Amino acid sequence: xxxxxxxxxxxxxxxxxxxxxxxxxxxxxxxxxxxxxxxxxxxxxxxxxxxxxxxxxxxxxxxxxxxxxxxxxxxxxxxxxxxxxxxxxxxxxxxxxxxxxxxxxxxxxxxxxxxxxxxxxxxxxxxxxxxxxxxxxxxxxxxxxxxxxxxxxxxxxxxxxxxxxxxxxxxxxxxxxxxxxxxxxxxxxxxxxxxxxxxxxxxxxxxxxxxxxxxxxxxxxxxxxxxxxxxxxxxxxxxxxxxxxxxxxxxxxxxxxxxxxxxxxxxxxxxxxxxxxxxxxxxxxxxxxxxxxxxxxxxxxxxxxxxxxxxxxxxxxxxxxxxxxxxxxxxxxxxxxxxxxxxxxxxxxxxxxxxxxxxxxxxxxxxxxxxxxxxxxxxxxxxxxxxxxxxxxxxxxxxxxxxxxxxxx
Amino acid sequence: xxxxxxxxxxxxxxxxxxxxxxxxxxxxxxxxxxxxxxxxxxxxxxxxxxxxxxxxxxxxxxxxxxxxxxxxxxxxxxxxxxxxxxxxxxxxxxxxxxxxxxxxxxxxxxxxxxxxxxxxxxxxxxxxxxxxxxxxxxxxxxxxxxxxxxxxxxxxxxxxxxxxxxxxxxxxxxxxxxxxxxxxxxxxxxxxxxxxxxxxxxxxxxxxxxxxxxxxxxxxxxxxxxxxxxxxxxxxxxxxxxxxxxxxxxxxxxxxxxxxxxxxxxxxxxxxxxxxxxxxxxxxxxxxxxxxxxxxxxxxxxxxxxxxxxxxxxxxxxxxxxxxxxxxxxxxxxxxxxxxxxxxxxxxxxxxxxxxxxxxxxxxxxxxxxxxxxxxxxxxxxxxxxxxxxxxxxxxxxxxxxxxxxxxx
Numbered sequence: 071x072x073x074x075x076x077x078x079x080x081x082x083x084x085x086x087x088x089x090x091x092x093x094x095x096x097x098x099x100x101x102x103x104x105x106x107x108x109x110x111x112x113x114x115x116x117x118x119x120x121x122x123x124x125x126x127x128x129x130x131x132x133x134x135x136x137x138x139x140x141x142x143x144x145x146x147x148x149x150x151x152x153x154x155x156x157x158x159x160x161x162x163x164x165x166x167x168x169x170x171x172x173x174x175x176x177x178x179x180x181x182x183x184x185x186x187x188x189x190x191x192x193x194x195x196x197x198x199x200x201x202x203x204x205x206x207x208x209x210x211x212x213x214x215x216x217x218x219x220x221x222x223x224x225x226x227x228x229x230x231x232x233x234x235x236x237x238x239x240x241x242x243x244x245x246x247x248x249x250x251x252x253x254x255x256x257x258x259x260x261x262x263x264x265x266x267x268x269x270x271x272x273x274x275x276x277x278x279x280x281x282x283x284x285x286x287x288x289x290x291x292x293x294x295x296x297x298x299x300x301x302x303x304x305x306x307x308x309x310x311x312x313x314x315x316x317x318x319x320x321x322x323x324x325x326x327x328x329x330x331x332x333x334x335x336x337x338x339x340x341x342x343x344x345x346x347x348x349x350x351x352x353x354x355x356x357x358x359x360x361x362x363x364x365x366x367x368x369x370x371x372x373x374x375x376x377x378x379x380x381x382x383x384x385x386x387x388x389x390x391x392x393x394x395x396x397x398x399x400x401x402x403x404x405x406x407x408x409x410x411x412x413x414x415x416x417x418x419x420x421x422x423x424x425x426x427x428x429x430x431x432x433x434x435x436x437x438x439x440x441x442x443x444x445x446x447x448x449x450x451x452x453x454x455x456x457x458x459x460x461x462x463x464x465x466x467x468x469x470x471x472x473x474x475x476x477x478x479x
Numbered sequence: 480x481x482x483x484x485x486x487x488x489x490x491x492x493x494x495x496x497x498x499x500x501x502x503x504x505x506x507x508x509x510x511x512x513x514x515x516x517x518x519x520x521x522x523x524x525x526x527x528x529x530x531x532x533x534x535x536x537x538x539x540x541x542x543x544x545x546x547x548x549x550x551x552x553x554x555x556x557x558x559x560x561x562x563x564x565x566x567x568x569x570x571x572x573x574x575x576x577x578x579x580x581x582x583x584x585x586x587x588x589x590x591x592x593x594x595x596x597x598x599x600x601x602x603x604x605x606x607x608x609x610x611x612x613x614x615x616x617x618x619x620x621x622x623x624x625x626x627x628x629x630x631x632x633x634x635x636x637x638x639x640x641x642x643x644x645x646x647x648x649x650x651x652x653x654x655x656x657x658x659x660x661x662x663x664x665x666x667x668x669x670x671x672x673x674x675x676x677x678x679x680x681x682x683x684x685x686x687x688x689x690x691x692x693x694x695x696x697x698x699x700x701x702x703x704x705x706x707x708x709x710x711x712x713x714x715x716x717x718x719x720x721x722x723x724x725x726x727x728x729x730x731x732x733x734x735x736x737x738x739x740x741x742x743x744x745x746x747x748x749x750x751x752x753x754x755x756x757x758x759x760x761x762x763x764x765x766x767x768x769x770x771x772x773x774x775x776x777x778x779x780x781x782x783x784x785x786x787x788x789x790x791x792x793x794x795x796x797x798x799x800x801x802x803x804x805x806x807x808x809x810x811x812x813x814x815x816x817x818x819x820x821x822x823x824x825x826x827x828x829x830x831x832x833x834x835x836x837x838x839x840x841x842x843x844x845x846x847x848x849x850x851x852x853x854x855x856x857x858x859x860x861x862x863x864x865x866x867x868x869x870x871x872x873x874x875x876x877x878x879x880x881x882x883x884x885x886x887x888x
Contacts, residue, residue: 074607074608080674080787081606081788083783179604185605185749185750185753186750187603187604190599191600194596194603194771194775196596196767197490197491197771197774198483198767199483199594199767199770265489323756326735338594339483340594340766340767341764341767342757342761342763344594344595344756344758346755346756347753347755348753349750349751349753352751354750357749358607358747358750360607361606361607362603362604362607365607370780371778372779379488379489379490
């Protein structure tokens with residue numbers, strides 16, 4: 071904001087000025103001069119500061135101070151700009167109601183895909199379209215880990231340790247690698263796309279910690295890459311939405327989004343398919359997203375939170391079992407006669423039809439086990455869940471089978 | 480607009496209604512019911528129709544009716560939405576002045592990259608950033624032709640004929656294949672990115688009609704693809720901007736934008752590199768872009784044409800000779816002793832250093848000529864222009880040498 075202030079004032083039509091600040095530790099050196107700014111020991115009191123027109127909330131977390139600050143600010147009829155994805159994903163419905171009741175704008179471009187203007191794209195750029203699907207690669211840490219695992223053949227835990235050392239993963243990486251961070255972003259995109267917030271706890275979320283080098287090898291051999299992919303689409307009975315590792319065809323644009331990059335992919339009934347990729351995190355990208363919101367406010371933009379005048383009620387995602395698709399299964403088995411037959415019988419009994427199978431004699435471990443990859447035709451996920459439960463119960467099967475969806479990308 | 484009217488009203492906060500229309504032929508069946516709309520035989524009179532709040536100009540062409548209609552509408556203080564890239568690229572400076580003098584918004588999302596919200600991205604999404612470069616693949620016809628030439632090994636003229644038959648190229652494809660259509664879009668993007676319109680006739684524009692199957696082969700062998708690429712960036716003495724076929728590394732995201740797809744690629748000082756791809760043409764994508772502008776107007780959005788309060792004057796692009804970069808050269812020579820030496824001496828005398836050379840004995844034609852590909856280290860374009868002039872003058876060289884820039888993508 072300081073480095074670019076003249077340009078920002080020109081774009082905003084007026085200067086944008088920081089007048090007050092709150093943080094836990096007043097004495098910490100943040101590399102910038104905070105003198106001249108009013109200091110609030112309690113962030114929540116910013117909401118009542120009469121000199122403040124807009125509160126920028128960069129605290130994080132769906133509860134506590136962040137939630138209180140945003141709620142109070144909106145109640146006071148002041149605008150909020152936030153990067154807080156958990157807060158919007160979990161409490162967006164209530165905050166949207168507060169925003170409209172108090173005519174207090176609530177903007178959160180920085181909550182999704184960093185400097186990529188994902189929210190503006192969906193809410194404004196495609197406002198005239200009917201979105202059929204929205205999703206993509208929404209967590210740079212996971213995408214970095216999967217890319218590195220594929221490039222080096224190393225195990226998940228190895229690459230995670232390295233990612234921590236390089237600053238690509240946080241000290242406690244749970245919300246990233248378990249898919250929650252990305253799921254928060256997907257829930258926000260879905261709400262904007264369909265004009266109604268999701269009941270967040272109905273979203274199916276899986277992380278990447280169970281992906282093994284064997285999965286990445288098999289995927290490559292079958293013509294796919296593995297990505298932590300999120301998707302939301304309107305289906306007959308509501309909204310299908312999930313965040314989970316998937317196999318995507320190597321030639322698809324989404325398969326070629328590598329390393330820490332994020333990509334938002336969506337399809338409009340009229341505009342067709344589009345994809346945007348860029349850096350999803352970091353100080354620069356986040357600052358640009360926050361500035362875009364502040365400039366919009368300065369220019370007088372006043373959009374409803376979900377982009378629609380009358381948002382629908384919070385909606386449950388359809389149950390996981392009702393999804394249909396193609397699936398990849400990896401099963402580690404004792405290399406002994408009859409194992410394939412046992413598995414084939416289970417698949418047949420569950421009505422699951424196979425499209426392909428891969429097994430390599432060379433993959434046999436010293437203790438006599440061998441990994442086996444199966445790819446199915448279109449089937450429903452309920453049948454797959456029963457299938458893997460029965461396969462897991464076979465004596466000849468060691469470890470939990472791995473099941474991943476195959477998506478077009 | 481009719482198929483999606485309820486959704487559009489919800490997004491716009493009010494219904495958007497078509498009240499009047501003008502076209503050349505009143506009797507032509509356009510597949511939609513025009514009864515109930517006031518018909519203007521002369522499109523320009525729409526500007527004075529008291530029931531019209533916004534004029535949507537979809538006539539095309541930088542002069543004549545389109546220009547008169549847009550000018551008159553702005554003079555009457557009414558908003559204009561247009562898809563007319565030539566008009567904005569050539570007369571944007573004057574129209575921007577009219578727009579601000581009469582407080583009449585001028586919006587043109589549909590002028591660049593069809594349904595991809597390219598203009599919104601640059602003007603609003605990255606408003607807080609300092610853009611270092613903007614460009615991309617901005618013409619679907621050319622990208623389709625280059626993709627097909629590479630995939631099939633066929634010549635330009637063959638593929639162009641097929642593209643016409645398939646409706647991917649117009650009956651008169653000149654503005655597409657000669658690069659003008661894409662150059663208009665680039666000029667608009669540059670004006671938005673740098674807050675000042677370009678003097679359009681100072682832009683260097685080259686089309687794709689001289690690209691041969693041999694160029695596509697050599698590019699592939701050297702690790703590149705050939706794309707009609709546009710680029711604008713701020714340099715020491717002004718703005719560098721051009722539209723020309725370039726070699727881009729096969730692994731770069733832009734190299735993988737194929738067929739009729741368009742891609743906008745840009746880099747912000749803070750947000751880093753981003754790329755968005757989607758369909759750049761067609762009824763659906765264009766309609767969505769026009770609707771985005773109409774919804775913005777309905778929501779009360781009022782942005783200056785180039786996004787800045789005080790646009791700078793029209794700026795000349797820096798002369799082509801001052802560019803620096805790596806270059807690809809294809810020379811067709813008589814396969815006789817001393818040819819390579821002659822070429823090498825010219826390169827040395829012009830201060831151009833070679834990074835690589837490819838020639839295949841098998842490529843020799845019955846009349847004894849053979850194509851030769853050269854790749855240079857960083858050099859300035861002036862030196863290259865002198866080089867190819869001297870090489871072309873050699874007795875052993877047949878045809879005009881082909882020179883293409885190599886870009887990172």
